[in-house]
Amino acid sequence: MALDWFEPIRAYCERGGPGFWAEPLNAVSNAAFLVAAGLAVVRERTSPARDPACLGLAALTGLVGLGSFLFHTLAVRWTMLADVVPIALFIHAYFFLALHRFLGLGRAGAALATLAFAAFGFGLGPAIEAVTGRPSTEFANGSVEYLPAALALAGVAGALLARRDRPARRAAGLRLAAIAGLFLLSLAFRTFDRAACAAYPLGTHALWHLLNAGVLYGLIATALRDRTRAGRA
Numbered sequence: 001m002a003l004d005w006f007e008p009i010r011a012y013c014e015r016g017g018p019g020f021w022a023e024p025l026n027a028v029s030n031a032a033f034l035v036a037a038g039l040a041v042v043r044e045r046t047s048p049a050r051d052p053a054c055l056g057l058a059a060l061t062g063l064v065g066l067g068s069f070l071f072h073t074l075a076v077r078w079t080m081l082a083d084v085v086p087i088a089l090f091i092h093a094y095f096f097l098a099l100h101r102f103l104g105l106g107r108a109g110a111a112l113a114t115l116a117f118a119a120f121g122f123g124l125g126p127a128i129e130a131v132t133g134r135p136s137t138e139f140a141n142g143s144v145e146y147l148p149a150a151l152a153l154a155g156v157a158g159a160l161l162a163r164r165d166r167p168a169r170r171a172a173g174l175r176l177a178a179i180a181g182l183f184l185l186s187l188a189f190r191t192f193d194r195a196a197c198a199a200y201p202l203g204t205h206a207l208w209h210l211l212n213a214g215v216l217y218g219l220i221a222t223a224l225r226d227r228t229r230a231g232r233a
Contacts, residue, residue, distance in 0.1 A: 013203025033065025
């Protein structure tokens with residue numbers, strides 16, 4: 001059977017019908033990603049050290065906002081790809097950058113580790129569903145796919161905090177640990193969106209957008225700070 005790319009999708013609490021503005025909060029809150037992208041570009045442009053990698057991450061942040069806006073307005077199957085693909089690209093690009101820039105892994109090693117991380121991410125959802133015997137959307141509202149990112153962020157933060165002989169690395173670890181906490185909070189709002197419907201018909205997904213925009217900006221700012229520090233050193 002051919003896949004219907006224009007099949008309507010009702011994935012979040014706020015959507016009560018097929019209209020373009022059926023999710024106004026979820027749609028408009030994506031402006032936070034555009035603001036985060038703009039702030040990241042300004043920060044890079046005013047930094048002593050140029051950082052093309054961070055500019056690329058800023059561009060992906062803008063695409064995250066645009067893709068998510070499409071999904072929360074048109075709400076059909078092809079817009080789901082417009083929503084999730086930029087997010088996946090950001091996650092894996094930042095994982096590679098973190099391994100290379102923060103942990104000092106060579107490019108080849110970081111690339112191989114990123115491929116292994118991608119394979120783990122793709123396999124985690126089916127593995128959990130095989131163990132529980134239930135679709136993850138029933139108990140996690142699709143948030144399982146972000147669990148590897150949370151684990152990776154916490155792992156990199158922990159590895160940096162363990163470097164007691166390098167204060168600058170520990171400082172980066174503290175920043176990443178704080179960002180990981182913010183990410184978990186934003187993920188909680190995403191996860192409990194449907195569960196909140198009875199008490200709050202607008203849902204909590206818009207809070208995921210607002211907080212996650214802060215997460216992406218914080219990640220870019222941390223990487224840029226490390227590049228600037230290295231340049232000055």
